[in-house]
Amino acid sequence: MRNISKSFGAARALKNVSFDLHSGEVHGLLGENGAGKTTLMNILAGALPPDSGTIIINGKEVRGMTPRKAGEYKIRFIHQELNLCNDIAVYQNMFLGQEYISNFTIRKNDEVNKAREVLNFMRTGIDPRARTGDLDTAQKQQVEIARALLFQSEIIIMDEPTTALNNQEIENLFEIIRRLKNEGVSFIYISHKMPELFAIGDRYTVFRDGNFIASGYFKDIDEQKAAELLVGKTFAAANLKENTNAPPPQETAFSVHNLTGDTFSNVSFEVRKGEVVVCTGLQGSGKDELATAVFGASPVRSGYINVQNGRLGLKSIKNVIKSGVAMIPRSRKERGIIPHLSVRNNMSLAYFVSKHKKLFVNNGHESELFRYYKQKLEIKTENENDPITSLSGGNQQKVILGRWLAVNADVYIFDNPTQGIDIGAKYAIYKLLRELAAQGKAVIVFTNEFPEIRQLADRCLVFYKGKINAELPYKDLTEVSVMQYSTGTEARND
Numbered sequence: 323m324r325n326i327s328k329s330f331g332a333a334r335a336l337k338n339v340s341f342d343l344h345s346g347e348v349h350g351l352l353g354e355n356g357a358g359k360t361t362l363m364n365i366l367a368g369a370l371p372p373d374s375g376t377i378i379i380n381g382k383e384v385r386g387m388t389p390r391k392a393g394e395y396k397i398r399f400i401h402q403e404l405n406l407c408n409d410i411a412v413y414q415n416m417f418l419g420q421e422y423i424s425n426f427t428i429r430k431n432d433e434v435n436k437a438r439e440v441l442n443f444m445r446t447g448i449d450p451r452a453r454t455g456d457l458d459t460a461q462k463q464q465v466e467i468a469r470a471l472l473f474q475s476e477i478i479i480m481d482e483p484t485t486a487l488n489n490q491e492i493e494n495l496f497e498i499i500r501r502l503k504n505e506g507v508s509f510i511y512i513s514h515k516m517p518e519l520f521a522i523g524d525r526y527t528v529f530r531d532g533n534f535i536a537s538g539y540f541k542d543i544d545e546q547k548a549a550e551l552l553v554g555k556t557f558a559a560a561n562l563k564e565n566t567n568a569p570p571p572q573e574t575a576f577s578v579h580n581l582t583g584d585t586f587s588n589v590s591f592e593v594r595k596g597e598v599v600v601c602t603g604l605q606g607s608g609k610d611e612l613a614t615a616v617f618g619a620s621p622v623r624s625g626y627i628n629v630q631n632g633r634l635g636l637k638s639i640k641n642v643i644k645s646g647v648a649m650i651p652r653s654r655k656e657r658g659i660i661p662h663l664s665v666r667n668n669m670s671l672a673y674f675v676s677k678h679k680k681l682f683v684n685n686g687h688e689s690e691l692f693r694y695y696k697q698k699l700e701i702k703t704e705n706e707n708d709p710i711t712s713l714s715g716g717n718q719q720k721v722i723l724g725r726w727l728a729v730n731a732d733v734y735i736f737d738n739p740t741q742g743i744d745i746g747a748k749y750a751i752y753k754l755l756r757e758l759a760a761q762g763k764a765v766i767v768f769t770n771e772f773p774e775i776r777q778l779a780d781r782c783l784v785f786y787k788g789k790i791n792a793e794l795p796y797k798d799l800t801e802v803s804v805m806q807y808s809t810g811t812e813a814r815n816d
Contacts, residue, residue: 323339323340323341323342323362323365323366323375323376323377323378324340324375324376324377324378325338325339325340325374325375325376326338326339326340326341326362326365326372326374326375327339327372327373327374327375328358328361328362328365328370328372328373329373330712331704332704333704334532335358335361335532336358336361336362336365336372336532337532337533338374338375339358339362339529339532339533339534340534341362341527341534343477343508343510344508344524344525345506345508346503346504346505346506346507346508347503347508347509347524347525348499348503348508348509348511348522348523348524348525349508349509349510349511349523349524349525349526349527350511350512350513350519350523350525350526350527350540351363351510351511351512351526351527351529352519352526352527352528352529352548352551352552353528353529353530353552354530354552354553354716354747356531356702356713356714356716356717357529357530357531357532358529358531358532358533359481359512359529360402360481360512360714360715362529363399363479363481363510363512364399365377365387366387366392366397366399366477366479366510367387367389367392367397367398367399367479368387368388368389368390368391368392368397369389369399371386371387379395393420393473395476395477396473396474396475396476396477397475397476397477397478397479398469398470398473398475398477398478398479399470399479399481400466400467400469400470400478400479400480400481400483401466401481402481402482402485402512402715404459404462404463404466405466406454406462406465406466407454408453408454408455409453409454409455410453410454411450411451411452411453411454412437412441412448412449412450412451412452412453412454412457412465413433413434413436413437413438413450413451414433415454415465415469416433416437416440416450416465416468416469416472417433417437417472420473421433422436433450434450434451436472437450437468437472438450440468440471440472441464441465441468443471443498444464444467444468444471444494444495444498445494446461446464446465446468448461448464448465448468458605458610459652460487460488460491460605463483463484463485463487464487464491466483467480467483467495467498471498471502475507476506476507476508477507477508477509477510478502478507478508478509478510479509479510479512480509480510480511480512480513481512482512482513482514482715482741483495483511483513484513484515484518485738485741487605488604488605488770489604491605492518496521496522499522500522511523514740514748515771516545516548516549517545519540519548520540520545520548523540524539524540525537525538525539525540526538526539526540526543526548528548528551528552530551530552530553530554535551535554536551572594572595573594573595574592574593574594574595575593575594575595575629575630575732575733575763575764576592576593576627576628576629576647576733576764576766577590577591577592577593577627577628578590578591578592578616578625578627579625579626579627579628580624580625580626581612581615581616581622581624581625581626581627582622582623582624582625583608583611583612583615583620583621583622583623584611584621584623585606585608585611585612585788586608586609586611586612586615586785586788586789587608587788587789588625588789589608589612589625589788589789589790590625590790591783591790591793593733593764593765593766594764595732595762595763595764596759596760596761596762596763596764597759597764597765597780597781598755598756598759598765598766598767598778598779598780599764599765599766599767599779599780599781599782599783600766600767600768600769600774600775600778600779600781600782600783601613601766601767601768601769601782601783601785602768602769602770602775602782602783602784602785602804602808603770603784603785603786603791603808604770604786604808604809607785607786607787607788607808608785608787608788608789609768609785610652610737610768612768612785613649613652613735613737613768614651614737615636616647616735616766617639617642617647617649617735618634618635618636618637618638618639618641618642619639619649619651622636629645629646629647629732629733630646630732631645631646634647643672643729643731646731646732646733647731647732647733647735648672648726648729648731648733648734648735649726649734649735649736649737650722650723650726650734650735650736650737650739651722651737652737652738652741652768659710659711659718659721659722660710661709661710661711662709663709663710664706664707664708664709664710665692665701665703665705665706665707665708665709665710665712665713665721666688666689666692666706666707667688668710668721668722668725669691669692669695669721669724669725669728670683670688670691670692670725670728671725672725672726672728672729673691673725673728673729674688689706691724691728692706692724693706695723695724695727695728696724698724698727699720699723699724699750699754700720700750701713701717701720701721701724702714702717703717716747719739719740719741720747723739723751723754731763732763732764733763733764733765733766734755734758734763734764734765734766735766735768736755736765736766736767736768736769737768738768738769738770739751739755739767739769740752740769740771740774748774752774752777752778755767755778756778759780765778767779772801772804775799775804776799779796779799780795780796781793781794781795781796782794782796782799782804784804784807784808785808786807786808786809786810787810791807791808791810792807794807
């Protein structure tokens with residue numbers, strides 16, 4: 323790609339940038355949220371036309387790139403936000419728009435068999451006939467990847483492909499990438515997870531604010547240098563938890579008593595004012611379902627939760643919010659944003675549900691809220707009335723953060739809060755969480771990333787087979803201990 327430029331109104335997303343990809347390589351595309359990475363890849367995949375510049379594939383200039391033409395060039399884009407139809411079968415999603423057809427009839431059995439072959443190659447254990455909506459987020463991510471492998475793509479673009487995957491699934495994906503790379507398939511790998519990029523990447527290219535910054539080989543730099551290229555300055559990743567000198571919190575703000583759901587049972591723990599408790603565990607440990615259950619977003623069979631004003635009524639999310647509990651959900655596309663509303667409207671939703679007493683929404687008050695959190699969270703947007711979908715994934719996440727900060731809750735539940743967030747923004751969010759604790763808020767974080775656990779946790783609850791297998795204070799937190807308790811190689815710490 324040569325001298326590519328792209329603007330959206332007054333905002334210039336790409337400024338005369340160039341990018342090249344070799345045959346049989348994994349090329350890491352690095353940049354903060356809004357740097358232009360996804361815009362460039364949407365141009366390559368034909369989803370957006372460039373304002374200027376050229377695309378050259380195998381020495382031939384390609385004019386008027388479209389999604390269909392990209393498919394003919396065997397280019398596949400696995401998007402960060404899942405693009406699956408929940409109401410049809412897995413195999414139908416995999417063949418959508420490119421069905422096997424003979425005599426005006428879809429060859430269903432051939433599609434099922436081919437889909438099963440690819441899913442088994444990936445070791446997913448997914449039935450191609452299963453309804454897609456019945457899969458969890460990690461399985462849907464695997465279906466997206468399988469769809470790209472189905473038609474023997476030669477250039478595969480992966481935008482944050484491991485967000486919902488556990489360690490074993492990530493290693494399986496890397497094994498598939500290495501096998502295909504040896505067959506000449508090229509990968510463009512977009513991720514904010516530095517260890518992954520260094521584990522799988524051959525070369526890198528860095529973008530910042532729509533500009534090309536640098537390109538080279540991963541073997542010639544380290545994670546520290548990569549972070550400095552990303553943010554444009556020396557980046558010192560100080561540990562926020564170690565720099566916290568507050569006295570140990572005492573007053574309980576949120577207590578869970580023998581809570582039981584479909585995938586967890588008899589879970590009990592408490593969170594004190596001014597404390598950050600992190601919950602972690604592998605996929606299937608019950609942790610993900612617990613995250614939504616404690617907010618009233620998924621059913622519980624028995625048990626109860628107490629907050630400061632008494633028993634928490636879990637049958638209504640509105641009541642949960644009014645009881646002083648807020649939640650930043652995972653999978654922002656499915657659970658966070660409302661795509662047809664503006665940035666401003668998305669940010670103000672929780673406030674007007676929980677705090678607003680009047681019949682009508684005050685536009686001026688809504689704009690005031692937006693301006694305050696735009697500045698506080700450094701949200702990059704041109705206009706508060708732009709649709710939320712016009713923002714990068716990381717800036718969408720910041721809008722959701724602003725939505726819940728506006729309610730000034732007593733208890734904050736963060737479920738995978740840095741999904742799709744760049745390294746600089748991650749640190750800003752970690753700082754924000756520690757600031758909430760310093761203000762006396764009770765903070766609960768659900769995450770699988772150990773660096774995140776280490777940055778945030780006063781205590782860490784490790785889940786295994788639907789139960790808390792260990793409660794680790796900060797001083798006992800090591801990656802090895804967390805993994806041992808997550809996999810059941812260590813017995814419950816009673």
